[in-house]
Amino acid sequence: MSGRPSDVRDAADVPRWHEEAEVVVVGLGAAGSSAAIEAAATGADVLVLECASGGGGTSATSHGQLYLGGGTSIQKACGFEDSPEEMFKYLVASCGPGPDEEKIRLFCEHSVEHFNWLVGKGVPFKESYFAEGTDPMTDDCLSYTGNELAHPWCEIARPAPRGHTVRQQGPSGGVLMQQLLGAVPDAGARVLPDTHCETLVVDRERAVVGVVVRTLGEERFVRAVRGVVLTTGGFIQNSEMVARYAPLLLQCTPVGCDTDDGSGIRMGVGAGADAIRMEAGLVVLPFVSPVGLRRGVLVNRQGLRFVNEDVYQARAGELAVYGQGDDVFLIVDDTIFERTDLPSVVAAVGADVAELEAELEIPYGSLQATIRRYNEDAERGEDLLFHKAPEYLTPLANPPYAALGCGESERCTTFSLGGLHTRPSGEVLTPDGREIAGLYAAGATASGLAAQGYNSGISLSDATFFGRQAGAQAAR
Amino acid sequence: MSGRPSDVRDAADVPRWHEEAEVVVVGLGAAGSSAAIEAAATGADVLVLECASGGGGTSATSHGQLYLGGGTSIQKACGFEDSPEEMFKYLVASCGPGPDEEKIRLFCEHSVEHFNWLVGKGVPFKESYFAEGTDPMTDDCLSYTGNELAHPWCEIARPAPRGHTVRQQGPSGGVLMQQLLGAVPDAGARVLPDTHCETLVVDRERAVVGVVVRTLGEERFVRAVRGVVLTTGGFIQNSEMVARYAPLLLQCTPVGCDTDDGSGIRMGVGAGADAIRMEAGLVVLPFVSPVGLRRGVLVNRQGLRFVNEDVYQARAGELAVYGQGDDVFLIVDDTIFERTDLPSVVAAVGADVAELEAELEIPYGSLQATIRRYNEDAERGEDLLFHKAPEYLTPLANPPYAALGCGESERCTTFSLGGLHTRPSGEVLTPDGREIAGLYAAGATASGLAAQGYNSGISLSDATFFGRQAGAQAAR
Numbered sequence: 001m002s003g004r005p006s007d008v009r010d011a012a013d014v015p016r017w018h019e020e021a022e023v024v025v026v027g028l029g030a031a032g033s034s035a036a037i038e039a040a041a042t043g044a045d046v047l048v049l050e051c052a053s054g055g056g057g058t059s060a061t062s063h064g065q066l067y068l069g070g071g072t073s074i075q076k077a078c079g080f081e082d083s084p085e086e087m088f089k090y091l092v093a094s095c096g097p098g099p100d101e102e103k104i105r106l107f108c109e110h111s112v113e114h115f116n117w118l119v120g121k122g123v124p125f126k127e128s129y130f131a132e133g134t135d136p137m138t139d140d141c142l143s144y145t146g147n148e149l150a151h152p153w154c155e156i157a158r159p160a161p162r163g164h165t166v167r168q169q170g171p172s173g174g175v176l177m178q179q180l181l182g183a184v185p186d187a188g189a190r191v192l193p194d195t196h197c198e199t200l201v202v203d204r205e206r207a208v209v210g211v212v213v214r215t216l217g218e219e220r221f222v223r224a225v226r227g228v229v230l231t232t233g234g235f236i237q238n239s240e241m242v243a244r245y246a247p248l249l250l251q252c253t254p255v256g257c258d259t260d261d262g263s264g265i266r267m268g269v270g271a272g273a274d275a276i277r278m279e280a281g282l283v284v285l286p287f288v289s290p291v292g293l294r295r296g297v298l299v300n301r302q303g304l305r306f307v308n309e310d311v312y313q314a315r316a317g318e319l320a321v322y323g324q325g326d327d328v329f330l331i332v333d334d335t336i337f338e339r340t341d342l343p344s345v346v347a348a349v350g351a352d353v354a355e356l357e358a359e360l361e362i363p364y365g366s367l368q369a370t371i372r373r374y375n376e377d378a379e380r381g382e383d384l385l386f387h388k389a390p391e392y393l394t395p396l397a398n399p400p401y402a403a404l405g406c407g408e409s410e411r412c413t414t415f416s417l418g419g420l421h422t423r424p425s426g427e428v429l430t431p432d433g434r435e436i437a438g439l440y441a442a443g444a445t446a447s448g449l450a451a452q453g454y455n456s457g458i459s460l461s462d463a464t465f466f467g468r469q470a471g472a473q474a475a476r
Numbered sequence: 477m478s479g480r481p482s483d484v485r486d487a488a489d490v491p492r493w494h495e496e497a498e499v500v501v502v503g504l505g506a507a508g509s510s511a512a513i514e515a516a517a518t519g520a521d522v523l524v525l526e527c528a529s530g531g532g533g534t535s536a537t538s539h540g541q542l543y544l545g546g547g548t549s550i551q552k553a554c555g556f557e558d559s560p561e562e563m564f565k566y567l568v569a570s571c572g573p574g575p576d577e578e579k580i581r582l583f584c585e586h587s588v589e590h591f592n593w594l595v596g597k598g599v600p601f602k603e604s605y606f607a608e609g610t611d612p613m614t615d616d617c618l619s620y621t622g623n624e625l626a627h628p629w630c631e632i633a634r635p636a637p638r639g640h641t642v643r644q645q646g647p648s649g650g651v652l653m654q655q656l657l658g659a660v661p662d663a664g665a666r667v668l669p670d671t672h673c674e675t676l677v678v679d680r681e682r683a684v685v686g687v688v689v690r691t692l693g694e695e696r697f698v699r700a701v702r703g704v705v706l707t708t709g710g711f712i713q714n715s716e717m718v719a720r721y722a723p724l725l726l727q728c729t730p731v732g733c734d735t736d737d738g739s740g741i742r743m744g745v746g747a748g749a750d751a752i753r754m755e756a757g758l759v760v761l762p763f764v765s766p767v768g769l770r771r772g773v774l775v776n777r778q779g780l781r782f783v784n785e786d787v788y789q790a791r792a793g794e795l796a797v798y799g800q801g802d803d804v805f806l807i808v809d810d811t812i813f814e815r816t817d818l819p820s821v822v823a824a825v826g827a828d829v830a831e832l833e834a835e836l837e838i839p840y841g842s843l844q845a846t847i848r849r850y851n852e853d854a855e856r857g858e859d860l861l862f863h864k865a866p867e868y869l870t871p872l873a874n875p876p877y878a879a880l881g882c883g884e885s886e887r888c889t890t891f892s893l894g895g896l897h898t899r900p901s902g903e904v905l906t907p908d909g910r911e912i913a914g915l916y917a918a919g920a921t922a923s924g925l926a927a928q929g930y931n932s933g934i935s936l937s938d939a940t941f942f943g944r945q946a947g948a949q950a951a952r
Contacts, residue, residue, distance in 0.1 A: 007908075
């Protein structure tokens with residue numbers, strides 16, 4: 001698969017238009033369906049092109065969790081106070097460095113409205129709070145899916161749980177997409193599945209006026225009277241792009257459909273767009289959840305801690321891969337030990353910490369000193385070094401001890417966060433900050449709320465919320 | 477100052493060409509002068525445009541150190557064995573993640589020839605080795621200016637000193653530039669000082685065919701028959717660009733002339749070029765040199781070590797700013813304490829480590845444990861945790877103790893490493909990897925040998941070596 005931007009086609013070279021719509025949406029995942037619904041809601045004629053036989057994309061395979069807040073009805077029903085301002089403070093602090101404050105502002109101010117929009121489309125949420133972790137595998141809704149309760153964020157903004165998981169036992173991305181996909185024809189948008197698109201058509205002023213579709217080796221041309229919305233997902237399955245833009249992520253296992261091949265980003269860049277934050281990625285260590293494992297002690301190759309273990313799993317992963325060379329272990333005792341949510345390996349076991357240390361080839365005494373210190377702090381009930389919350393602070397004192405780690409195939413998981421530079425309203429920008437006429441993007445094809453730091457649910461919120469903005473703007 | 481790419485001018489809108497040359501070089505620092513010399517050496521008519529009243533740029537204010545090796549006459553005279561292959565292995569390992577191996581390969585294979593070329597231009601080097609540090613302030617030449625002797629690089633490639641400092645008491649960048657600037661007219665190239673240029677002229681095929689010059693509010697047009705070489709320096713003095721591309725560097729003090737305003741990068745991107753590794757920067761902690769301070773203990777806000785202190789200063793700075801939130805201290809005792817090369821502050825003093833720890837508000841006991849462990853390892857002569865070389869490993873046992881740190885104005889220093897994506901031969905590339913006809917770049921305007929990891933002397937080597945390639949290629 002090529003990692004290079006796609007060539008554009010000159011409109012003058014289009015022999016004839018086989019199809020035409022006011023708004024053409026490329027890719028029918030969460031972003032594409034939201035864009036199509038909102039574009040069609042304005043009365044525009046909307047055509048969606050999807051390369052797979054059915055819509056859904058990576059969103060349909062996800063946990064079905066959306067990051068929403070500011071005082072949704074679910075938050076209120078469960079007794080949690082939240083406001084757009086607290087949500088804004090938290091996201092600015094956790095989505096950096098250098099997050100897009102304009103996008104975060106718009107998102108926070110309209111988050112309640114967006115939740116209601118989803119409900120209006122038939123997406124079901126239960127009025128319940130799930131306290132036992134970040135990803136309810138029950139049909140519960142609300143949970144913490146970020147660092148809100150952890151130091152230092154708990155001092156920056158008043159914490160509130162903002163993960164809203166769609167009502168369903170087990171992963172619920174399929175339910176979300178079922179509702180959104182159903183709403184697309186309801187809104188009046190047409191969908192063409194099995195339709196592969198890798199090329200934009202531009203006019204003499206470099207405005208985007210259509211797309212080229214390939215079927216059975218033949219080219220067909222689809223005219224977009226008002227605009228094209230690119231919602232084809234991210235690029236984590238395109239190893240050439242990952243090597244070029246985010247080499248540190250090569251050591252991780254990509255998460256997402258094959259269609260996360262960066263085609264939308266490559267089409268956009270080929271048409272003159274800027275791709276930003278391309279080095280950024282979500283990283284999840286395979287051994288930091290379920291939540292009980294926060295009672296473990298995360299150490300690097302030197303046996304030293306580097307973070308409070310109650311940060312959100314994405315933060316721990318980011319620090320491990322971008323700061324510790326991905327060479328970290330979670331130390332647990334027999335009390336804490338449990339099966340991890342993702343496949344991980346037991347890198348070593350020991351009757352005492354000294355034995356574990358030797359097994360791991362950690363320099364003599366270092367892990368012992370770390371655990372001794374940790375246990376002293378835990379006894380006193382205060383993690384003086386990293387300020388882990390007291391509820392996860394218990395001495396590791398029940399042998400045997402184990403170190404959880406990565407294996408050959410049990411690696412960190414990752415997806416890309418960088419993408420096309422867009423306005424909050426979806427217009428794709430050139431490197432000099434100008435809009436490319438007729439071109440819009442949303443979802444993982446664009447650089448969104450998370451410049452680097454990630455909270456779970458952000459991807460689906462990014463996709464649906466900014467998909468809506470892009471669709472509406474393209475139809476205007 | 478704008479952080480945005482510059483508009484290009486359409487050649488059809490040029491009323492007349494006021495000047496013409498086969499090769500137009502924009503910027504007369506180390507890269508620009510090297511490009512001009514080599515372009516003129518081919519017999520081409522070369523015109524250099526420099527915005528200041530005289531050439532030199534940031535290179536003239538530098539230490540005058542070039543990273544060269546593979547067996548230069550100085551290395552041989554001083555008894556050091558080196559080869560292009562060992563140099564290649566070291567640079568690939570230290571310039572990452574994701575270094576440009578093609579550039580490193582070319583540079584290593586021709587490093588001896590490049591040294592001889594500099595000598596041929598009258599750049600003086602003394603056949604002497606300076607063992608006391610990285611930057612000889614004597615007139616000595618050869619010194620270690622990277623991590624060659626430090627773990628783990630000493631196990632990856634056979635170490636050799638490769639810093640070649642120009643012969644002069646004190647900073648010698650001025651001497652280097654005096655010789656190179658003198659060689660520019662000798663080679664037959666013309667120089668126009670006080671000539672500001674922020675705009676490229678492109679033809680209908682988007683090939684670069686000239687530049688626009690502004691003088692006294694008037695525009696003048698300079699035609700470039702074969703090509704334009706952009707050598708205007710980096711972008712560290714353009715805070716809008718730093719905020720946009722490398723937000724972590726905003727907390728550091730920029731190093732470089734005012735003309736490091738990113739104008740070349742902005743011109744290139746405006747003409748369709750790709751700018752890569754824009755998040756990367758050199759970072760120097762103000763308290764890690766002179767070399768005797770490697771005997772100190774570098775700790776973070778938690779009182780924990782994070783690196784072997786004998787790594788090169790750029791590596792320590794990179795880990796501190798990109799990995800530790802720039803919140804680090806160097807712990808020394810009275811034996812080690814000495815005045816730092818760069819302005820730093822004494823963040824705390826203490827009659828013992830406990831007092832120092834309290835002063836620094838490091839969590840109780842953590843710094844004491846770190847120093848205790850360090851001292852035990854030092855007594856035994858082996859730094860088990862980070863493998864600092866034994867010569868820098870002495871117990872901290874002579875009170876009082878001090879912590880060196882950053883202050884309000886005594887901050888880390890930085891310059892940018894990212895820039896235009898170029899071939900080793902200087903052609904500027906678009907995001908899809910195609911050459912922009914007529915456009916070349918070198919020096920800090922391009923992304924060079926250091927994708928992120930930095931060794932001192934790389935900048936001047938990048939500038940002179942790849943400046944030569946770009947000039948020769950443009951003239952071809």
